[in-house]
Amino acid sequence: MTSPRQHPIRLGHQLALNDGFGERWTRNLFAVFLGGRAEELGRLDRLAGDGDFGNNISAALDRARRAAAAEEAGRLQGYPAWLTCVSRGFLGTGGTSGPLFGMFFRDLARCTTSGEPTLTELSAGLSAGVATVQRYGGAEVGHKTMVDALVPAARTLESQLSAAAAPDEALGRTALAAVEGARSTASLIARRGRASYVGEVARGVLDPGAAAAAIILQAAAVAQAGGDGVDTAWIEV
Numbered sequence: 001m002t003s004p005r006q007h008p009i010r011l012g013h014q015l016a017l018n019d020g021f022g023e024r025w026t027r028n029l030f031a032v033f034l035g036g037r038a039e040e041l042g043r044l045d046r047l048a049g050d051g052d053f054g055n056n057i058s059a060a061l062d063r064a065r066r067a068a069a070a071e072e073a074g075r076l077q078g079y080p081a082w083l084t085c086v087s088r089g090f091l092g093t094g095g096t097s098g099p100l101f102g103m104f105f106r107d108l109a110r111c112t113t114s115g116e117p118t119l120t121e122l123s124a125g126l127s128a129g130v131a132t133v134q135r136y137g138g139a140e141v142g143h144k145t146m147v148d149a150l151v152p153a154a155r156t157l158e159s160q161l162s163a164a165a166a167p168d169e170a171l172g173r174t175a176l177a178a179v180e181g182a183r184s185t186a187s188l189i190a191r192r193g194r195a196s197y198v199g200e201v202a203r204g205v206l207d208p209g210a211a212a213a214a215i216i217l218q219a220a221a222v223a224q225a226g227g228d229g230v231d232t233a234w235i236e237v
């Protein structure tokens, strides 16, 4: 009889995510945000902030897209290279969201050293990224920031590991938790960021950073499961 020690059963979360996951995630981000969503999120920031959010996220991803295009063919390979490219795009951008998303993606990029991460590694990277955002920004859930989408997402992905869910389902549920968290920001007034200066005016307006964070996680789910693009119709309601 062979012992499980010699032939360990590799559960889904211990296997690498689908080939090309990091590249597809990155390209989904370019497609969704540079294809019009950044502008819509900018409109939310004009309603309750200072209006620069759309420009900030477009500038970050445009910089990342140009850096990716400038790489010699074949050099940008594997998840860490693609996610580092996204991180650098955000780190070179202004606003509050630029550096926060930059550090968030830097932690995600570092969750594995080559190839594609396992679900366990991705979960560790997401949790580390969320912790970094909270450490630098000081926001808690309910303060009407990106943290409202990111914390439930990181918790959900972690709980999917212990439930031994298949990676596609786990990332789908993670994205759903982020979307729910982002939607919940509409009814709040802001305690952090520029939207906190406008008090009640922010109530009824979705937080653009939370919406962007949720779309980022939706883009990850689509990168793993396939499908035709990220469904962002929810940000209009």
Ligand code: ADP
Pocket: 045, 049, 050, 051, 052, 053, 056, 094, 095, 096, 097, 098, 100, 133, 136, 137, 138, 139, 144, 145, 146, 147, 192, 193, 194, 195, 207, 208, 209, 210
């Ligand atoms: P700024 O507020 O400096 O104009 P942006 O418009 O680039 O920055 O980003 C605004 C978004 O940043 C908000 O929608 C919110 O989600 C996020 N944000 C603002 N302050 C914080 C914070 N302290 N912690 C986490 N996220 C924050």
Ligand code: MG
Pocket: 045, 049, 050, 051, 052, 053, 095, 194
């Ligand atoms: Mg702003």
